[in-house]
Amino acid sequence: MGDDAAVLAPVVGETLISTDITVLGVHLDPALFPLEDLGFKAVASAVSDLAAMGGRPRAAVVAVTSPPGTDLEELHRGIADAASMTECPIVGGDLTRGSDVSVAVTVLGETPGRGSVLRSGARPGDTILVTGPLGRSAAGLRRRRAGAPLDDPLVVAHRRPWPRLAEGIAARHAGVNAMMDLSDGLGLDLHRLAHASRVGFRLTDVPVAEDATLEEALGGGEDYELLMVTSDPDRLKAIFYSRGLRTPIDIGVVVRDVAHRTWRDKYLEPTGWQHQL
C-alpha cells in the first residue's frame, strides 16, 4: 500500500482477473439496506467470478466514487468483511468524487495446475447441475420490501451473498466440462452457457429454495450458486460428498440442437435480473 501498484509474489498456475462495478441505487436500494451491504456485495460478486472458473482469490483492488458526505467507513466495513470472509486481501485502491456511490472491484485469482473451467465446454448428453436451491436472494429482497428486518435469514442471504469457492474448486477437480455462477438468474444464465457452448438444453427441474417462488428461483439473480455441466455427475457428487459439501442437484441435460432450450417441454424465455430495482 502507498506505492503506485501493489507487488505480489508470483501467481501459481493460470492467472484469473475479473472486474465488477456495483452502484448504489442500481444494485442496492439505499432506502432498504445499509451502505456496508454495497461494499460486501461488490467484493462478493467479484470473488464469485473466480469461483465460477474453479479458481481461488489472490488479491483485490477497489476503486470507489462517492459524493461528499458519504460514510466511507461504513462502506469500507462491508468491503473488509467480504475480503476477510473470502480470504481475498485488498491490496490497493483509488478514491475519487462523483455523483454516484460506486464500487469497482477487480479480483486477481489463480488456478493451481491450470485447468480453469470455462462456459464453453458443455457437450450433448452432459448433465446440468446446480450447487443448491435457488431464489433465496430474490425472496429476501421481496421480504425486506415488505418490512422484514435486516437479520431475517432470507434478507441476510440477499445482503451477504457467499461466493461458492470450495464448490468451484471441487467441481474443477471433478473435471466438469463447463461452469458459471448464477449472478443474473438461471433463466438468463443457462442461455448464456448454452450460447457459449453452442448447445441446447432440456431443463427438467428447478430447485426452489424454501419460502421462495418458482419465479424467484428462475429469475432472481445474486444467489451465486454455481451452474455445472459434467459427463460424470456421480463422480462430481462423490467429490462434493467427500469434501463435506452439499450434494449438487440435477436440473437437466445438454442437447445437441442449439435451438432446443426447454423447461417443462416449452421454450424457456430468457428472464433474469436486469440490474433494475
Place this chain on the structure above:
Amino acid sequence: MGDDAAVLAPVVGETLISTDITVLGVHLDPALFPLEDLGFKAVASAVSDLAAMGGRPRAAVVAVTSPPGTDLEELHRGIADAASMTECPIVGGDLTRGSDVSVAVTVLGETPGRGSVLRSGARPGDTILVTGPLGRSAAGLRRRRAGAPLDDPLVVAHRRPWPRLAEGIAARHAGVNAMMDLSDGLGLDLHRLAHASRVGFRLTDVPVAEDATLEEALGGGEDYELLMVTSDPDRLKAIFYSRGLRTPIDIGVVVRDVAHRTWRDKYLEPTGWQHQL
C-alpha cells in the same frame, strides 16, 4: 472474453496490480474535450502506475458506469487506443448504468526477475531526477481553455499522456533506489516520496517545459514523467543513453532530515492537482 473471469498464462516474476478511477467532470471537462479522451486517460494513468514500479503491462480490465445516451463507442475508442499504444490488452470488463460516466481501469503487470521499484528506498545523499521537463499537460489545459484547438501540441500532451514504460524499466535495470510517476505534480508527489522513504529533500532545479510556467511545472499533474532517486546518476544516464531514451534531468538531492523539504532554500509548500477542474 465471455467467461466470468479472463484466464492468462502465468505471470513472469513479481505480479503488479493497480486500479484507477476516472470520472467525467472531475478528471476531464466535457465542454473542452471529447469523450474518447476520458477513456484514453483512464488507461494511460493506470498503465503509468506500472511504469512507476519498473514493470510492464500484462493485461487490463475496465469497469464503466454511464447514464443512458452516452456514446460508449467513442469512450471505447479512447480505451482501445491507449491499450493498443501501451500494448496492454483489455481482457474483461463490466458495464452498468449510473449518473456519472466513470471508467475504472485495473492493470495487471509484471516485473521479470523481480525487483519492482518502490517509493520507500530513497537514501540521504541520493540524487533526484525526472525523465523530462514538466508542466506540458497543465499548459495544454490552460491553452485549451483559452481556445486552442484539440491538435495543438500541448493540448495533445494533456489529452494523450504517455506512460513512461521504457524509462521505468531502464531505471529498474539501473538499480534506482526509489521511483514514482508524477501524476499529481512534483510539488505534491515529491513530498509523498520523501514521506514513504522517511527522508527530506533539497530541490534545486525544476525543469519547466517550453511554453509552460513554473507553477504548471510544480503543480500540474498528469505529465506522467517519472521521479527517480539513485545513488549513481551517471550509471542511470548511461543506461538511458544506450537505450535511446532522453537524458534524465537532475533536480535535487535527498537529505537525512525529514523536515528539510526545500526549493530555493525555502520550504516547498505541497501543491498539486487536487482532482478539481
